[in-house]
Amino acid sequence: MVTLNLNSLTYCFGCITSILDMDERLLDLLAEIEIIYCPPLLDFKEIPKSNIAIVDGCVRTKEDENRLKEIREKSDILIGIGSCAAFGGITGLGSLFSSTETLNEIFMSDTLLKKTIPNTGVPPLKERVYPLHEFVTVDYYITGCPPTSDLIFDAISALLKGDKPNRYEKPVCAECPRIVKEETLEHLLPFHEKIPDPEECLLSQGFLCRGSVTRGGCGAPCPSNGIPCLGCRGPSDKVLKRRDKDPLSTLIDRISRVTNLPEEKIMREIGRVASIPHTFYTYLISSPEMKLKPRSTISEYIYRFYETEKV
Numbered sequence: 001m002v003t004l005n006l007n008s009l010t011y012c013f014g015c016i017t018s019i020l021d022m023d024e025r026l027l028d029l030l031a032e033i034e035i036i037y038c039p040p041l042l043d044f045k046e047i048p049k050s051n052i053a054i055v056d057g058c059v060r061t062k063e064d065e066n067r068l069k070e071i072r073e074k075s076d077i078l079i080g081i082g083s084c085a086a087f088g089g090i091t092g093l094g095s096l097f098s099s100t101e102t103l104n105e106i107f108m109s110d111t112l113l114k115k116t117i118p119n120t121g122v123p124p125l126k127e128r129v130y131p132l133h134e135f136v137t138v139d140y141y142i143t144g145c146p147p148t149s150d151l152i153f154d155a156i157s158a159l160l161k162g163d164k165p166n167r168y169e170k171p172v173c174a175e176c177p178r179i180v181k182e183e184t185l186e187h188l189l190p191f192h193e194k195i196p197d198p199e200e201c202l203l204s205q206g207f208l209c210r211g212s213v214t215r216g217g218c219g220a221p222c223p224s225n226g227i228p229c230l231g232c233r234g235p236s237d238k239v240l241k242r243r244d245k246d247p248l249s250t251l252i253d254r255i256s257r258v259t260n261l262p263e264e265k266i267m268r269e270i271g272r273v274a275s276i277p278h279t280f281y282t283y284l285i286s287s288p289e290m291k292l293k294p295r296s297t298i299s300e301y302i303y304r305f306y307e308t309e310k311v
């Protein structure tokens with residue numbers, strides 16, 4: 001029997017819900033796997049030794065760091081699930097502010113919280129958000145916010161057969177049924193401004209769909225249902241592996257090709273309809289790999305924290 005440790009750092013419960021969302025397939029896995037640690041299901045205090053540990057969430061506190069290091073020591077295979085684990089994810093947007101600014105905003109600006117920052121029994125925040133591999137070796141990531149239960153099931157099934165989980169190297173566009181057309185547009189569109197054509201590529205219509213720079217594997221549920229891809233699976237291999245590619249500059253090239261808008265106009269339009277850190281680096285702002293790309297603009301937003309030592 002393969003032993004499984006399901007563990008969480010700073011997270012939102014979305015990834016663990018996606019695991020439980022496997023429904024009956026969990027029963028198939030339980031024929032081969034014994035879950036030996038999972039706080040939402042089992043009340044064990046000590047982190048056990050296991051064959052596989054699945055960790056969701058990011059490192060935001062010293063307690064997260066200690067817990068992650070202990071899990072790594074006690075597991076043969078460590079899998080990070082969710083974009084918080086791999087890149088800092090949505091939680092990583094906290095890196096746009098110092099921990100003091102964050103605590104002041106949450107606890108001092110809201111009268112319901114009695115204007116008191118908790119200082120006992122609560123682990124202090126680190127200065128920024130870290131993905132797991134900044135502290136330990138991670139064997140595999142299953143990205144997404146959250147990753148679909150199909151992705152998680154397929155990855156665990158592959159490991160049980162002795163295979164590696166599928167990387168899904170191609171972008172979301174490869175799974176999207178919409179038809180890409182070259183248009184000549186005057187403007188980009190915020191999503192609320194127009195009902196999109198049901199069949200044409202959203203980017204061709206001027207909506208900021210990030211499917212072309214985002215890793216596939218999710219089955220493109222968002223653009224299939226008329227909603228631009230937000231990039232929750234993180235960068236496609238082309239963007240991740242090539243040093244000259246980053247999500248913002250690569251997407252601008254793509255927008256320019258399908259809309260015939262010049263790059264300078266696109267930058268002005270992006271300033272009008274979107275915020276760069278929240279739109280192009282939504283899940284990636286705390287990713288050291290993205291920050292180090294020569295064309296990345298991440299440093300403009302959180303440079304002050306990258307220059308300091310880990311705390």
Ligand code: SF4
Nearest residue numbers: 012014082083084145
């Ligand atoms: S990746 Fe998304 S769903 Fe998973 S813990 Fe982070 S915010 Fe929640």
Ligand code: SF4
Nearest residue numbers: 173176201202209211
């Ligand atoms: S850019 Fe978006 S809408 Fe267009 S093909 Fe790619 S995923 Fe589909």
Ligand code: SF4
Nearest residue numbers: 218222229230232233
């Ligand atoms: S289409 Fe984009 S935002 Fe939607 S699940 Fe896939 S990667 Fe995430």
